[in-house]
Amino acid sequence: MKAIYWLKPGLQIKRWIVLGLIGVLLVAFSLSYFFAAIAIKVHSGLRFFIGLVGFFLVYRAFYCGLKSMFEDIHSINSNLSKVKMNKKIYDKKLLSRGPRIVVIGGGTGLSILLRGLKLFTSNITAVVTVADDGGGSGKLREDLGMLPPGDIRNCILALAEMEPTMEQLLQYRFQEGALKGQSFGNLLIASMNGISSNFEEAIKKISEVLAVTGKVYPVTLENIxxxxxxxxxxxxxxxxxxxxxxxxxxxxxxxxxxxPKEAEGLKEVVEAIAIADIIVLGPGSLYTSILPNLLVKNITEAISKSKNRTVYISNMMTQPGETDGYSVGNHVDAILEHCPKLKIDYVIANNGEIFEGAYYKYQQEGANIVKVTEKDRENLKNKGIKFIEENLVEIKKDYVRHNATQLSKIIVDLASGKEKRNWGTWKNYR
Known part of the structure; x- marks a missing residue:
């Protein structure tokens, strides 16, 4: 049983111990010939004693070295519980082996998905729209001539490792005065932008300060x-x-x-798309969060050139003034009409029920459930798009959201090539 335990993948410490011991043995083997060549003779009993002392010193060195390393980590993180310690050390290693995922979009839907994905992989690249011109972001854009920080702030917070109080601080909105309605997080990004050479550098610095898992990029640095x-x-x-x-x-x-129509996508975004295991579009507002990214020059082209899978995640509810009466198929058609060269391999949609309390609230605002029709299923099949239906509903305080963990599991499985037959009606539409 102990042999099996040592073969289990973990922090990769055991393999380095074994490698070190092999190295010691090889050096000892080489030195034995050297001593023989210079005619140094040692009594067999003394040779055994020297070898025993050598093995003891090697064992002691490895033991003390590892003990010292973990004590240092413990002293640095003395305020962390044992569970958090394990997460810091073991999970970080585990997550670094996760699939490379690029998520493109904006708004609340994107940040919710990112909170789920970071439980499975640290190789996340969030590509965020910069077309926002309303609210606090729009005010900063107008006053300071900077790109809107709102959606980027939400994505950074979703991927950051921080205490709840710190997150509350960054999400805090001023209630009075000239800053009324403005969030502290937006002001922090604006301040960092002021001391950086460009907006991209400012986001990188903020990400470093907040220990962000993965990377967050604006889709372009141009003022679109x-x-x-x-x-x-x-x-x-x-x-x-x-x-x-x-x-x-x-x-x-x-x-x-x-x-401008010729706005260039960020180089780092194009590179991330090229090496991604999977590219995810949405969830988010169709016309104001997803399409503004795809209309940036070279973004759709990069996705089309990618040999890996592209997934579109449909919204659960229609959006008044944008997608009134839209079904899942209407969303996909709109994307392909704007970007004819874009390839979509999978569409993920919700087929779960939304209870009356939450649903009534949305109906009052003019929103309805994004339906899946038989015509949608047939059209997607004819386009060569595989369709996955699943109950993805999560309701918090009467707000309808995707279940981020469940949705992330599907995405990670697709990225890893693990297509499951028990995904809703997946088995009927392979």
Missing amino acids: ILYGVLKNGKVIKGESNIPEKSIEENSGVDRVFIK
């Missing part, structure tokens, strides 16, 4: 503006204005575009 074209032909400028004007005009969104 999102435009929406309604079905009645009217052109709307500004991400925050599109749903408002759509409702006001009683006309749905036909398409969106960005200016």
